[in-house]
Amino acid sequence: MSAGKTVRLFLADGTPGGLLTAEIMNWTGHVVAAPRSDLAALLKRPDTSRTGIYILLGDDPDSVGGQMAYIGEGDDVSKRLYHHARPENQNGKDFWDRAIVLTSKDANLTKAHARYLESRFITLALQANRARLTNGTSPAPIVLPEADMSDMEYFVDQSKIVLPVLGVNIFRSPRTAVASPPDSHGGRTDSPVFEMTMKKLGISATAQEVDGEFTVFEGSHARSAWIGAAGHSYIGLRTKLEKDGTLVLSSDGGTTIFNRDHAFSSPSAAAAVVAGRPANGRLDWKVQGTRTTYGEWESEGLEEAMSQEANHE
Structure with missing residues (x-):
């Protein structure tokens, strides 16, 4: 910790x-x-x-x-x-x-x-x-x-x-932590690894919430191109990632690949880039090896915390 x-x-x-x-x-x-x-x-x-x-x-x-x-x-x-x-x-x-x-x-x-x-x-x-x-x-x-x-x-x-x-984030490395168990106060210092898959397209991406940011890892796959609505706000983000070399076309052209780790502002932004269309990251990202969604993981411990608070009143 x-x-x-x-x-x-x-x-x-x-x-x-x-x-x-x-x-x-x-x-x-x-x-x-x-x-x-x-x-x-x-x-x-x-x-x-x-x-x-x-x-x-x-x-x-x-x-x-x-x-x-x-x-x-x-x-x-x-x-x-x-x-x-x-x-x-x-x-x-x-x-x-x-x-x-x-x-x-x-x-x-x-x-x-x-x-x-x-x-x-x-x-x-x-x-x-x-x-x-x-x-x-x-x-x-x-x-x-x-x-x-x-x-x-x-x-x-x-x-x-x-x-x-102070809002100066230019030195923050996208991947600075690994999954760890709860701390002695019952809180979590780091998240588990999450996975998003689209089996029919051969897409599998992994990510982790690191220091309050949702980071998709190098080697993750994403859809080969944006297929969502033309005016969606995430098109610009996807285009920038392709332009700066974060997303590169795979050798067979069927998908794009994350060429480096990249930190997103939210799991939904990450999910949209991976899916090539708007997506709900709280549902689409799941704890690796389980069916637990990001939203379910995020809510873990809330009931226990409220119960403890009620007992203190």
Whole structure:
């Protein structure tokens, strides 16, 4: 069972869409995020004048994740952000509308540390394939002393926890967990493996709910083409998956195959892509080797929980 974490958020201007900071208890890292419209306030903060990493995020309707990103580092992050805020004809970047800055509260990050972290975060973003990176290069991690490398890997691990809390999911790997038994409090830490089959078409897909996302695994099969209504909302998703190489045609052309793991927003979105038409994922996905549907699995324990609550009243 994973240990719990305390994440402390502070809304600097009292609004959820404005400048905010995030910290994890007992971690020296510090995260500050702001929309581009609040960049002036962000640049005035002392934390952004430190050595650190920054992430620029913007919309990209043509990518599966719907985002573009740039990952960089600097001795003084504020100067790098100021440079990127210029128009593109002045060597700036126009695509981004949000900036995330990661520094250390103890100011112990060095230039070498920042370069190592930049390389690691670029690699993680490429592996996760949730955003289109605009970085021109992917530098290899520089060599650090063993102790420093261990510290930086811990920094990466903690960042991967706090960033999704801020809605930054570009480093989340589609498959980060395996099925496990209930924890000591009666809850479930991870889901079983689910399967969806269409025997007449030779289609079989497997998936798992990982960290709140429904992830279809590499090697799963799907219908060769969309056959549902032309105006359905999932057509765009299916088209993007085919365009970016997540779905590739099988050797015999009878089906398409997931070329990599892919995280969906819901089991129904995953089921629709597999079936090539609208589908109810709560019914079509079943716990592998059983007839238990996703919806039945999801509801397990509810009656017991309510019974226990009634006994406490």
